[in-house]
Amino acid sequence: MKNPYDEQQTQILVRISNNVVKLNETLVEVNQKIEEINEMNSDLVAFSNIWHHYQRNASLYLTSTNSMEQPRVQAKREH
Numbered sequence: 001m002k003n004p005y006d007e008q009q010t011q012i013l014v015r016i017s018n019n020v021v022k023l024n025e026t027l028v029e030v031n032q033k034i035e036e037i038n039e040m041n042s043d044l045v046a047f048s049n050i051w052h053h054y055q056r057n058a059s060l061y062l063t064s065t066n067s068m069e070q071p072r073v074q075a076k077r078e079h
Contacts, residue, residue: 062068
């Protein structure tokens with residue numbers, strides 16, 4: 001006698017297998033996008049480091065040449 005649940009179980013296993021394949025494909029795409037984002041972020045980090053060093057060097061130069069502009073203090077207005 002044939003088990004009535006065999007066909008149903010086989011269909012469920014096929015659906016699970018297909019879903020796992022789709023999930024794997026999606027995860028591969030997500031990993032590729034994350035790698036692209038990481039590459040872009042590394043460029044931004046490099047630019048940020050360059051900019052930080054530029055600001056520091058400019059500040060040191062301006063300080064050493066006494067060219068730093070003194071901050072302006074606004075007098076408090078009385079009403």
